[in-house]
Amino acid sequence: MMVIMRKDYTEEELSGILERLEEIGLSGHTIVGMERTVVGVVGQVYPELADDLETMPGVDDIVPISKPYKLASREFKPHNTEIRVGDVVIGGGQTVVMAGPCAVESEEQLMATARAVKAAGAHVLRGGAFKPRTSPYTFRGLEEKGLQILKAAREETGLPVVTEVMTVRDVDLVARYADILQIGARNVQNFFLLEEVGRVGKPVLLKRGFASTVQDWLLSAEYIMSKGNRDVILCERGIRTFETATRNTMDLSAIPLAKRLCHLPVVSDPSHGTGKWYLVEPMAMASMAAGADGLMLEVHPNPDRALSDGAESLTFENFRLLMERAKAVGEALGRPLASEAKGPARA
Amino acid sequence: MMVIMRKDYTEEELSGILERLEEIGLSGHTIVGMERTVVGVVGQVYPELADDLETMPGVDDIVPISKPYKLASREFKPHNTEIRVGDVVIGGGQTVVMAGPCAVESEEQLMATARAVKAAGAHVLRGGAFKPRTSPYTFRGLEEKGLQILKAAREETGLPVVTEVMTVRDVDLVARYADILQIGARNVQNFFLLEEVGRVGKPVLLKRGFASTVQDWLLSAEYIMSKGNRDVILCERGIRTFETATRNTMDLSAIPLAKRLCHLPVVSDPSHGTGKWYLVEPMAMASMAAGADGLMLEVHPNPDRALSDGAESLTFENFRLLMERAKAVGEALGRPLASEAKGPARA
Amino acid sequence: MMVIMRKDYTEEELSGILERLEEIGLSGHTIVGMERTVVGVVGQVYPELADDLETMPGVDDIVPISKPYKLASREFKPHNTEIRVGDVVIGGGQTVVMAGPCAVESEEQLMATARAVKAAGAHVLRGGAFKPRTSPYTFRGLEEKGLQILKAAREETGLPVVTEVMTVRDVDLVARYADILQIGARNVQNFFLLEEVGRVGKPVLLKRGFASTVQDWLLSAEYIMSKGNRDVILCERGIRTFETATRNTMDLSAIPLAKRLCHLPVVSDPSHGTGKWYLVEPMAMASMAAGADGLMLEVHPNPDRALSDGAESLTFENFRLLMERAKAVGEALGRPLASEAKGPARA
Amino acid sequence: MMVIMRKDYTEEELSGILERLEEIGLSGHTIVGMERTVVGVVGQVYPELADDLETMPGVDDIVPISKPYKLASREFKPHNTEIRVGDVVIGGGQTVVMAGPCAVESEEQLMATARAVKAAGAHVLRGGAFKPRTSPYTFRGLEEKGLQILKAAREETGLPVVTEVMTVRDVDLVARYADILQIGARNVQNFFLLEEVGRVGKPVLLKRGFASTVQDWLLSAEYIMSKGNRDVILCERGIRTFETATRNTMDLSAIPLAKRLCHLPVVSDPSHGTGKWYLVEPMAMASMAAGADGLMLEVHPNPDRALSDGAESLTFENFRLLMERAKAVGEALGRPLASEAKGPARA
DSSP states (O other), X not given: OEEEEOTTOOHHHHHHHHHHHHHTTXXXXXXXXXXXXXXXXXXXXXXXXXXXXXXXXXEEEEEOOSOSOOTTXXXXXXXXXXXXXXXXXXXXXXXXXXXXXXXXXXXXXXXXXXXXXXXXXXXXXXXXXXXXXXXXXXXXXXXXHHHHXXXXXXXXXXXXXEEEOOSGGGHHHHHHHOSXXXXXXXXXXXXXXXXXXXXXXXXXXXXXXXXXXXXXXXXXXXXXXXXXXXXXXXXXXXXXXXXXXXXXXXXXXXXXXXXXXXXSOEEEOHHXXXXXXXXXXXXXXXHHHHTOSXXXXXBOSOGGGOSSOXXXXXXXXXXXXXXXXXXHHHHHHTOOBOOOOOSOOOO | OXXXXXXXXXXXXXXXXXXXXXXXXXXXXXXXXXXXXXXXXXXXXOTHHHHHHHTSTTEEEEEOOSOSOOTTBTTTOOSOOOEEETTEEETSSSBEEEEEOSBOOOHHHHHHHHHHHHHTTOXXXXXXXXXXXXXXXXXXXXXXXXXXXXXXXXXHHOOOEEEEOOSGGGHHXXXXXXXEEEEOGGGTTOHHHHHHHTTSSSOEEEEOOTTOOHHHHHHHHHHHHHTTOOOEEEEEOOBOOSOOSSSSBOOTTHHHHHHXXXXXXXXXXXXXXXXXXXXXXXXXXXXXXXXXXXXXXXXXXXXXXXXXXXXXXXXXXXXXXXXXXXXXXXXXXXXXXXXXXXXXXXX | OEEEEOTTOOHHHHHHHHHHHHHTTOEEXXXXXXXXXXXXXXXXXXXXXXXXXXXXXXXXXXXXXXXXOOTTBTTTOOSOOOEEETTEEETSSSBEEEEEOSBOOOHHHHHHHHHHHHHTTOSEEEOBSSOOOSSTTSOOOOTHHHHHHHHHHHHHHOOOEEEEOOSGGGHHHHHHHOSEEEXXXXXXXXHHHHHHHTTSSSOEEEEOOTTOOHHHHHHHHHHHHTTTOOOEEEEEOOBOOSOOSXXXXXXXXXXXXXXXXXXSOEEEOHHHHHOOHHHHHHHHHHHXXXXXXXXXXXXXXXXXXXXXOGGGOBOHHHHHHHHHHHHHHHHHHTOOBOOOOOSOOOO | OEEEEOTTOOHHHHHHHHHHHHHTTOEEEEEEOSSOEEEEEESOOOTHHHHHHHTSTXXXXXXXXXXXXXXXXXXXXXXXOOEXXXXXXXXXXXXXXXXXXXXXXXXXXHHHHHHHHHHHTOSEEEOBSSOOOSSTTSOOOOTHHHHHHHHHHHHHHOXXXXXXXXXXXXXXXXXXXXXXXXXXXXXXXXXXHHHHHXXXXXXXXXXXXXXXXXXXXXXXXXXXXXXXXXXXXXXXXXXXOSOOSSSSBOOTTHHHHHHHHBSSOEEEOHHHHHOOHHHHHHHHHHHHHTTOSEEEEEBOSOGGGOSSOGGGOBOHHHHHHHHHHHHHHHHHHTOOBOOOOOSOOOO
16 A cells, blocks of 8 residues: 655654554555655555545545455466356356346246257356346246246256345255356345355356446455355446446456456356347357356347347347357357256256 | 337338237337337336337337336325434425444444534434445444444434444344434345335435436335335435546436435435545535435544544534534525434434 | 556566666665565656556556646645636636527527626626537537627627637637637547647636546646646536436536646536536536536527527526525625626627 | 427427427327327427427427438448458458557657568558647657658558548648548547548548447547548447446447448457557457457557557567467458458558
8 A cells, every 4th residue: 555645745744654554563665756755555454544544634645556355366366266067167268158038937938948048059047036127116036936947947958057146035045946146236245145145055156236347346256255155257247337329338358357367257248238139149259259258148939028138138049040150259269168068967 | 118110110010019019908109200100109018018129020229208116206296205303304495414424433433423413413323333345354334233332322412323224134123223224325226125124114215326327216216115115315425437536426416306306305425425525515515505405424533543434534623614514505595404303313 | 656566576577677767767666565566666757657667577557646737736836726807707716607508599699698697697608609519410500600799799798708619720710709718528638729729818618528537637728738828717517427317417526626636717517517407506506515616507598499408508587596596605605606797898 | 209298298288399390390299198198200300309399398308219320320321331441441341450559659660560560460550640648748649750651661561551630730631641540539529620531532440439429429420421431430449437447448339239320340449448458369359259340459569668558559479469369260250351451552
């Protein structure tokens, strides 16, 4: 942490800073530059210190130096984290595809979709049983009934299942059915929920928040990891910007950036990220090219009759075409599609 | 809801839309313009319909017409909602000041602050017992011990208490101690929590999210109101933008805008909104001038030793000076400071 | 400037940095902290240095310390700059009101408006002769004919005139007619234009750009000042954010912040800032309360027939009411309305 | 254009709207819905009409239907525009690579770079002779001397040249030297400049502004096209968002979106878009996968000694590696690298 002094600071004010640092067991190294004097803080700093020092007389600004996350950082663990789910490995250099409807609407709808995405080569089945909705007056999911349908689909197709958990109370319930627990964008700073899934022995897929910087997102992963669960998969899904032509603005540079800063796998969700089915395929290919470890895609038997997010869902045929293209692009990139899951997944 | 057809739509595609609408009990009125053909949807539309129609052949875009919130809207209830807390009324045309430390750190710290803000004319005591923190490695509040200290301060000073609740599990606990339950910016779309505080018989102060549009924010209020609790106080506290010189960017135009669209009181939190103590007073005055029903302010005995958000806290003396200025400005605006709370508040 | 080394830097890399600094006449002070090693750069640094050093081996990040603007900074000139226009002083502690139509449409329209705003107490007449428009197919101003009409209005009413100049070629032309040259938000980084108005002996009103940080804005002022013209008035007019309910999001905290960082007067334009006439009055009052040195307001005889920006224009009557309120609020704030301009302004 | 009436509108107010529309030669079709009454405006509407109607009594909101750009729209011209520069075609289904230093610094630096990028397979040479810089105190280019150096490089290597023009006055000068005129992000709404390059017989590369929506960007292209120059190349280079870990946030979804809405070629500039050399290659590949017609890349002999933007420049070796990867990825995508330019370009 660096303390930048005001141009007109007094020697007394500078001494005040140095004394304060000593008082709390740290030390300060003063550099007198031509334009500014700066005090470098040496010792084990804690984050609140910035706020405290900023209010002291003579101080112009505080500049943090250390990164605030540890367990997630590549400096802490240089090698990629690989997470096994069923027979596929996420983060191991191959591209893993998670596909399915936004919401589980019925057994018929989910089973048809599960079979179609499996046939087209998907590795994981996605589907929401609990749906966060901006309005209280919209369809919010089949809840436990939806989880049971997902389980049935896993048993038939062998595809492991990723599904969202929205509240602490439901963590155990969802963990009984799901292979990967999903934390949605709206809950990225629901810290009690993060800690609760940190205590569960299942991988967690953590979506980036609408307003999360990459650093915030890694700190949310840190919450989960600090409770013992190291199997966190990051999922880029767009941030909120002034552009309204797409539902969100996908920040694909966050994929290589997050992978440089941390060792966790990063997947991409171009369905929510764009909100337009016709942008899903180009942004899926772009995500792979940016280095994503996987894709999360919405597929629906009849997108124009979906109870949720129809506008961004692919038809079975469009998903099949996307997978063909992903195969070719993945090979050119040296990130081939993961080999198909074989047999029932381990729950 | 309006369906905008593509320029090159076919008659068959248009018929498809009209038939689909009839199938679900609605009807469509077609307007053939010079540049575009538009179908106005008549009947009780539901929000998902936009997504469904958008994927139908021949459709260029869908434009919603109705506002998605009802109970919160001024069209539903034209008159201002007034919320009584202790002896003050929020939303009744006077300015209510809520002040105290960001976090309750000790009985000594809170009692001293409570006495100081009471002496300077504050109406409500604020203080966090549960603190949402971006990093898992920072001080997160005294929890129930903090609530007990708040209760003691209320008993001594008579000031009602507003404090944050972060998770469904703690709603009953916090409601036993607090006069107003606060929902923080990070939980503005934690829908289970919103519904839970909607079942409690205490007013709720709902902060705007970092990435919430005014409409999103009103929909979050709608979640609370839809469970029966109509006493919601909105709190503007800044949104996330590209500007980094302040912690957030306060959107003061949201105050008169929200008051035009809905009937709920709107208060302003310039401490979190700016993150800089020296911007708090001008932005507090500006909030009043923009029409805020109240202010929420951080005050701390020693801002440079605070365990949380010291950089944005006022000293006792600065708070006193702010209150003097607020008195004069409030009178000029026709929004005087509320008269002081007398005697112990009703819990 | 501080050079933050990577955790795994080598001694050779550190030496490389220190040698490079000496090679260009600077020196480096190394601080070895517990988590990071930092090199403080001492000497006259230049901005490109950050980019250069950032690519050197062993470097993690570069942190600039000095502010990149000089002439505009309060450290360079501690006292407020006061700018006299006609008989009013902008930046002298009183509130100056600039009012008039968005665009000059006809002599009749402008003269009626000039008389009305003068009668209600405005100090400066605004009106666009050259209009920047997002679409090439919209009304773009009367050009020199508009300037002549503005001149006629000044002669009759005595109000000095502020009007926009959009291109280098027109600077001399506009300067012959205007008392204050306005640089619009879209031209805030049109550096040749900034330099050209920097060579003119008239004050310049510099709007903030849609995407300008406060620092960018001050650097644009620095461009003007670096050519010799020190009479720059900053004008906050909203930035672009995710919120679409208002045309822009006014960042009122930028007013006290800019006044703290620099010595120039800062005015506020709530008409463009909000885009909604019914938000203009509350945001005008809020701007005053935030410390603005003046207001810039759109007034039109028939807002529903304006050729430009009718939705944000006040009627004569609404402007009169706003001025009454501004009078009361200004007195309470200790920033009274400037006394009326008397007699013809000096061109 | 649709006029949305307030819920409590009166018949008199509705008649007022209809009469006003007839008065200006349009007509209104009224749809009385369950929640809202809407008036569809039929006839040749003009953009200002929205503002005018919005202020009329009884009106709640105005919803535009038509797109405000014409010449640029795919509805106006369904087939892709192909632009020939030297021996390459931009927009014809192959990937065109423009590479070179951010700024021309010396003949030696530019010639070395031109030879290196040519050897690695680039098709167009980029280099700035006029540099827009946020601070007035930084290197701003060699101006005409820089143009002469670019010309010499074209003569030796045969690579056509793209370079920026910043002001109306320099358009003819730059057009004498350049094969493609570049309009920078800061000038995307410098309308006089747009019109001036619209009168020149050379292709124009139009960068997206920091705060431009896709629609704004297409309107800026429309300005150029409306003056007769139809050869506009759009260039995505990132927008300004809350994320500060990268210089800008690249909005790659804008590439397929712009190509759907308009017929112009779209290229991508990941060097400026990210500001970090180590993100350039993944974002270049991602841009190709998103459908870009070309790439614009910064290459410098010694990035750590560049006078401008060193942190985002590739070394010769890194550029060569990127081109190898681009070759493989382009083939997998069906968008191979364009065949090399042969012989001197036509100036």
